[in-house]
Amino acid sequence: MAARDQQRAPTIHDVAARCGVAASTVSRAFSRPERVNAATRQRILDTAEQMGYQPNPIARALPSGRTRTLGLLVPDITNPFFLDLIRGAERAAATAGYTLVLADTEESSDTETTVVDRLAGAVDGFVLASSRLSDSRLRAAYARKPLVVVNRRVPPVPGVLIDSAQGTRQAVEHLASLGHRRIAYLAGPRASWSDARRWRALQTVARRRGLHAVRIGPLAPTVDAGVAGADAVLLEDVTAVVTFNDLLAIGVLRRLRARGIDVPHQISVVGCDDIFGADFCHPPLTTLTAPIEAAGRTAVDQLLGLLDNSAAPRRDIVLPTRLTIRDSTSEAPTRLRQEVTG
Amino acid sequence: MAARDQQRAPTIHDVAARCGVAASTVSRAFSRPERVNAATRQRILDTAEQMGYQPNPIARALPSGRTRTLGLLVPDITNPFFLDLIRGAERAAATAGYTLVLADTEESSDTETTVVDRLAGAVDGFVLASSRLSDSRLRAAYARKPLVVVNRRVPPVPGVLIDSAQGTRQAVEHLASLGHRRIAYLAGPRASWSDARRWRALQTVARRRGLHAVRIGPLAPTVDAGVAGADAVLLEDVTAVVTFNDLLAIGVLRRLRARGIDVPHQISVVGCDDIFGADFCHPPLTTLTAPIEAAGRTAVDQLLGLLDNSAAPRRDIVLPTRLTIRDSTSEAPTRLRQEVTG
DNA sequence: GCAACTATGGCAACCGGTTGCCAAACCTTG
DNA sequence: CAAGGTTTGGCAACCGGTTGCCATAGTTGC
Structure with a gap:
């Protein structure tokens, strides 16, 4: 043959x-x-x-300059968060008759630049999810190609933001009403826009409710980092942990279990995103449900809007999160010291 | 602006x-x-x-006919199994300097045909994962374009097969040694090559070990189908369930828990694939660990080999699975009838 | 019956590269 | 110094479509 x-x-x-x-x-x-x-x-x-x-799409693209292809760049395909995002983006692209090119930037700003350069000629536009590029580089890329960022705010680049601030407020109030007085926040990557937003929201509500909040991190957004983070949490005198994302929370659950600490009765845990698995881990995770798939879809729709520049001057689109209460949170244990510090 | x-x-x-x-x-x-x-x-x-x-990849592709792009088609992005596969494929493609185009065929043979036709001119070759195409259509596609199938055996189309037969044998022997005598198999989609393989392997070993095996299904490979399947399992007089994949197993766990049935002490559950989540569901799942990411990588490597047809006449590559024992299996309950039937 | 208009199809340039072939310039060598 | 060989760079065709412009034929109106 x-x-x-x-x-x-x-x-x-x-x-x-x-x-x-x-x-x-x-x-x-x-x-x-x-x-x-x-x-x-x-x-x-x-x-x-x-x-x-069958018409040859390459030949067709050459004179027109339009390939009907979109590039989706994610920092880490490994993260199930991006699975949902990819899914949403793929659906939206397919619906519009566009093809999706997927690339992993490996959490590296340089890789991201390289990939954007390489793909620039082959796609009509990009969706950059949780981009590791600096603001100026993002703006530069935007000048060259239609572009939408997810979870970054870099005017005038249009963005789709999953805003956990509102959800975080709910989460903290949930904890407060359960009697928690001292909570820890397991922070995500330093450069993360979402992380900054969440920590600020958490602080604000904590202050208003008279809670004490400590920040631990920054941490990689992975299960392993959560495992390590759990030990750091135990050094603090807290009865609840809020984590940057569910991967961290799952790591925390695993570690606490291994150390024989009962969740939720000794420590409550709140995750973020509600990824695949958050509902069947043990115990099922109280978390902020994020419209991840919708974010992927919205980002692509925004991008398609940019492509026929018919579209009006656009602003960032903010998608809200909401608290989903499962079994990893409960009333604060009474046997621990709970003097209110302020 | x-x-x-x-x-x-x-x-x-x-x-x-x-x-x-x-x-x-x-x-x-x-x-x-x-x-x-x-x-x-x-x-x-x-x-x-x-x-x-920056050289324009489109213009470069036109005369050469080579785009340095590969198409990866999966029946359902929603399934985390394919997340690992996508990851492996993306890595291998990136390493070779190729770009990956991702498409969801929505479990539909017609959609798959359409997508292949549309993409044929834009990619150098395809990886079709768990293709829903008939053998003849696959062969026809192979005549047009370099092509590698995952989990299908359609000579002369090169394939990458995750063979769970060996792992299934281990799983059944594991159950047999724990004293189980009657086991159920929750079957996957009718057209699945893997499903047929697994059921046959399971039957063979069961017969040799004097176990009784019943087949329930076919079922969609989803958590929801697993929930429904659990009830069917309870109608059978069995002490263990082996499922087509982990999604089904997770559904079974959920349902059994809801019905107050203790896993593993009343019923043992064995999954397949070891997807993300199998290690932290409750109880952690005994499952067949499949080299999914390796399969994605191997498929792309095979495809790249096809592209410089230097490569020798190639045969299917079979990747083995192995049993990972966690906490969803234990000794068969003694209080249940266990007369050996056969 | 002729001018003006419309419907239809062909020619050729173009998109941005690649590549076979040729020619000029340069270098050897005896 | 001439003959032959080697370097080096340009020309032009080509990949497979798209599109502006023109020509022809047919139609309409007066």
Whole structure:
């Protein structure tokens, strides 16, 4: 079976020859029906069908400069958070007849730059999720190509933001009403916009409710980091932990369990995102449910809007989170010291 | 900020003009360094660098017919199994300097055909994971384009197979040694190659060990189907369930828990794949660990091998699974009837 | 019956690279 | 110094479509 003999795909010229017309007529039969006689057109369409003609997207893209392809860059495919994001983006792209190119930037700003440069000529625009690029580099990229960022705020680059501030408020009030007085926040990556937002929201509500809040981190947004973070939490005199994301929370649950600490009765844990698994880990995780798939979808829709620049001057789109209460939170233990510090 | 003014990217001609050479010389400066004077070449490279020239991948692909892009089609992005597969494929593609196009075929053979047709001109080859295409359609596609299938055996199309037969044998022997005599198999989709393999392996070992095995299904490979399947399991007089995949197993765990049935002491559960979450569900799942990411990587490597048809006539690559014992299996309950039937 | 208009299809340039072929310039060598 | 060989760079065709412009034929109106 040596060399595979790819039979060359029929081109517009093959169809034209078979029909006895010019290639341009065949082209128009597809793209400008009104410019060609109905009978001729039908004949061309029939022959094309019969020959199995498929327009070559590459050749089509060259003159027009439009590939009907979108690039989605994520810092780490490994993270299930991005699974939902990819899913939403893929759905939206497919619906619009666009193709999605997926790339992992490996949490590296340099890799991200390289990939953007390499792909720039091959896609009509980018969705950069949790970009590690600096603001200025993002703006520079935006000047070259249509671009939407997810979970970054870099005007004038349009962004889709999952805002956990509101959800965080709910989470802290939930904890407060359960009698918790001292809580820890397990922070995410230093550069994360979401992390900053969440910590600020948490602090604000904690102050208003008279709770004491300590920040631990920054940490990588992974299960392993959560395992390590749990030990740090135990050094603090707290009865509840709020984590940057569910991966961290799951790591915390695992470690606390290994150390024989009962969740939620000794320590309550609140995650963020409600990723796959948050509902069946042990105990099922109280978490901030984030519309991740919607974010992916929205980002692509925004990008498509940018592409036909018909669209009005756009602003960031903020999607809210909400608290989902499961079994990893309960009343604060009474046996621990709980003097209110302020 | 009305219409975005995309500054046109510099082309080979712009660089050529700036250097006072012909475009072809610039092209050769990149692709055939030995065909151009070292000094000239350096001058060109410098100007290109300074002008921010990036070769246009589309234009490059047109004459060569090679896009350095691979298409990965999965039946359902929602399934975390494919997350690992995507990850492996993306890594392998990136390593080889290839770009990955991702598409969801929505479990539909027609969608899959459409997507393959649409993408055929834009990619150098396909990886079809758990394809829903018929054998003949797969062979037809293979005649048109380099192609690798995952978890399908359709000679002469090269395949990467995660073979759970060996692992299934281990799983059944594990259950047998724990005293289980009657086990149920929760089957996956009807068209699944893996499902057929597993059921056959399970039956064979069961017979040899004098166990009774019943098959329940076919079922969709989802958590919800597992929830429903659990009830069917309870109608059978069994002490253990082996499921087609972890999603089903997680559904079973959830349902049994809801019905107050203790896993593993009343019923043992064995999953398959060891997806994200299998280690932290409750109880942590005994499962067949499948090298999913390796499968994605291998499939892409196979495909790349096909592309420089240097490669020798290739055969299917079979990757083994192995049993990972966690806490969802234990000794068979003694209070249940256990007469050996057979 | 002729001018003016419309419908239809072909020609050729173009998108941005790649590459076969040729020619000029330079280098060897006897 | 001439003959032959080697370097080096330019020209032009090509990949497979799209599209502006023109020509022809057919239609309409007066």
